Amino acid sequence: MDSAVAAIAEWMPAQRWYGGKGHAPRLRRIGEWELPSAESGVRVWSMLLMDDATEPPVLYQVPVVERAAAAPEASAHLIAALDDGTHLYDGPHDAAFTDVLLDLIVHERRAVAHGATAVGHYSGAPDAARPGPHVPASVLGGEQSNTSIIYRPDGAAPLICKVFRQLHHGDNPDVTLQTALAASGSPHVPPSVGDVVGEWDDVGRPDGRARGHLAFAQEFLPGVEDAWRVALLAAAGGRDFADDARALGVAVAEVHRSLGGAFPRERASAELIAAIDEAWQRRLTIGVAEVPALEPHRAAIAEYYARATQGAWPQLQRIHGDLHLGQVILSPERGWLLLDFEGEPMRPMAERRRPDLPVRDVAGMLRSFDYVAGATEIVHPERAAEARTWAASARQAFIDGYIAASGTDLSKYRDLLAAFELDKAVYEAIYETRNRPDWAPIPLRAITQLLAAGPLQASAP
Numbered sequence: 001m002d003s004a005v006a007a008i009a010e011w012m013p014a015q016r017w018y019g020g021k022g023h024a025p026r027l028r029r030i031g032e033w034e035l036p037s038a039e040s041g042v043r044v045w046s047m048l049l050m051d052d053a054t055e056p057p058v059l060y061q062v063p064v065v066e067r068a069a070a071a072p073e074a075s076a077h078l079i080a081a082l083d084d085g086t087h088l089y090d091g092p093h094d095a096a097f098t099d100v101l102l103d104l105i106v107h108e109r110r111a112v113a114h115g116a117t118a119v120g121h122y123s124g125a126p127d128a129a130r131p132g133p134h135v136p137a138s139v140l141g142g143e144q145s146n147t148s149i150i151y152r153p154d155g156a157a158p159l160i161c162k163v164f165r166q167l168h169h170g171d172n173p174d175v176t177l178q179t180a181l182a183a184s185g186s187p188h189v190p191p192s193v194g195d196v197v198g199e200w201d202d203v204g205r206p207d208g209r210a211r212g213h214l215a216f217a218q219e220f221l222p223g224v225e226d227a228w229r230v231a232l233l234a235a236a237g238g239r240d241f242a243d244d245a246r247a248l249g250v251a252v253a254e255v256h257r258s259l260g261g262a263f264p265r266e267r268a269s270a271e272l273i274a275a276i277d278e279a280w281q282r283r284l285t286i287g288v289a290e291v292p293a294l295e296p297h298r299a300a301i302a303e304y305y306a307r308a309t310q311g312a313w314p315q316l317q318r319i320h321g322d323l324h325l326g327q328v329i330l331s332p333e334r335g336w337l338l339l340d341f342e343g344e345p346m347r348p349m350a351e352r353r354r355p356d357l358p359v360r361d362v363a364g365m366l367r368s369f370d371y372v373a374g375a376t377e378i379v380h381p382e383r384a385a386e387a388r389t390w391a392a393s394a395r396q397a398f399i400d401g402y403i404a405a406s407g408t409d410l411s412k413y414r415d416l417l418a419a420f421e422l423d424k425a426v427y428e429a430i431y432e433t434r435n436r437p438d439w440a441p442i443p444l445r446a447i448t449q450l451l452a453a454g455p456l457q458a459s460a461p
């Protein structure tokens with residue numbers, strides 16, 4: 001292993017986007033792409049590193065700025081000082097990287113390839129003024145699976161560029177779905193600006209090369225908090241959320257309609273139903289192995305899945321795939337916008353790209369209202385009853401808004417909705433056990449309640 005890769009392997013486990021928590025990374029260099037920097041003594045490149053410590057192995061993108069001498073002002077983002085005197089910095093925090101990344105996208109440039117390629121595409125309005133060569137940039141704070149850079153060009157709307165950390169062969173739905181929605185005129189996603197597509201060696205592919213998205217840029221709406229935080233404050237302060245939840249139900253229905261028009265729909269064939277059932281079962285098996293408290297519920301959950309496979313199924317189509325309050329924002333001027341169409345990070349990418357059932361998104365949001373109640377209760381146990389009432393009202397209003405705008409009779413699909421709510425809660429139980437064990441009781445209690453409500457009442461819309 002060369003010294004840069006060894007240094008990155010030591011630095012990586014502390015990064016939020018590193019998915020192999022509990023493992024020491026075992027990194028293999030797959031390739032890198034380089035962008036010419038105007039600064040002397042500076043190299044800007046993005047490394048593609050395979051982590052073989054997890055099963056399956058995961059391919060990470062790690063942009064770095066290599067400087068011949070230390071840059072004291074950037075010391076907080078130093079990855080390592082190497083024996084040969086060069087210093088490696090975390091690219092998204094360094095203007096040498098952020099400037100050339102934006103330039104790559106807005107001027108549709110091609111990076112210098114060292115085993116991996118990168119090509120920029122511009123999808124913004126053709127007549128829009130493109131940002132200049134130096135734009136103030138900063139990394140979006142908070143806990144994220146990817147790294148997002150906010151650009152604030154002088155006199156123009158700010159932009160956000162998400163650098164994907166885990167790479168996959170094939171289109172990333174975050175890019176394709178949002179770009180298609182924006183192009184169709186949907187008011188429920190921020191306008192797209194562009195993306196970066198890469199290519200790298202992959203022995204598992206027929207032609208030995210994989211292709212996928214490396215980054216995605218869109219307009220950034222400043223000063224708007226994600227709805228998870230807004231909803232938590234509303235629940236804690238006893239502020240009713242029903243009107244906002246109803247409008248959110250309408251927005252989700254409209255996004256489903258736009259996606260249904262922009263991408264092919266599919267009939268729910270026996271094969272597709274079997275594939276979804278298999279994904280439910282697979283997740284349940286992982287859940288029982290990782291979360292012992294799920295074992296007593298295994299058989300009852302499996303019964304719900306069996307019942308759902310036999311009931312009514314609507315057509316399949318593209319959906320958001322990981323809808324929860326942390327993925328939506330309410331802009332005072334533009335209403336509800338949906339973000340982050342990448343799908344559930346723990347689900348294989350090939351599955352996330354397939355047509356799916358819109359009720360998966362409905363179930364995700366319903367679970368999120370319950371999460372607000374659960375999280376409120378953890379912090380303010382004395383407000384438990386109010387928080388539950390708050391969540392029940394938000395839930396009903398969201399369903400009402402969704403039904404009104406979609407025309408879908410959700411009661412026809414209540415077994416399916418119940419199965420997706422259970423499946424999401426199982427996912428959350430795994431996610432929380434891995435990342436925030438104190439929160440595991442939130443989905444575990446929901447599972448008990450969904451099962452206790454009985455098959456037909458579990459999700460009564």
Ligand SMILES: Nc1ncnc2c1ncn2[C@@H]1O[C@H](COP(=O)(O)OP(=O)(O)O)[C@@H](O)[C@H]1O
Pocket residue numbers: 140143144145146147148160162190218219220221222224225226326327328329339340342
């Ligand atoms: N276009 C945008 N405008 C305003 N805020 C945004 C925008 N895109 C993302 N955000 C904020 O960044 C957070 C993380 O973005 P997200 O796309 O969910 O990233 P990740 O894939 O890393 O989870 C969102 O919850 C939202 O608060």
Ligand SMILES: O=P(O)(O)O[C@H]1O[C@H](CO)[C@@H](O[C@H]2O[C@H](CO)[C@@H](O)[C@H](O)[C@H]2O)[C@H](O)[C@H]1O
Pocket residue numbers: 144145228322324325326343344345364367368369371428431
């Ligand atoms: O990183 P992502 O945004 O793709 O989503 C993952 O992390 C989420 C937690 O940040 C997790 O969502 C769960 O917690 C949310 C509040 O923090 C809550 O609104 C969601 O309903 C709940 O599922 C999500 O499941 C996971 O994929």
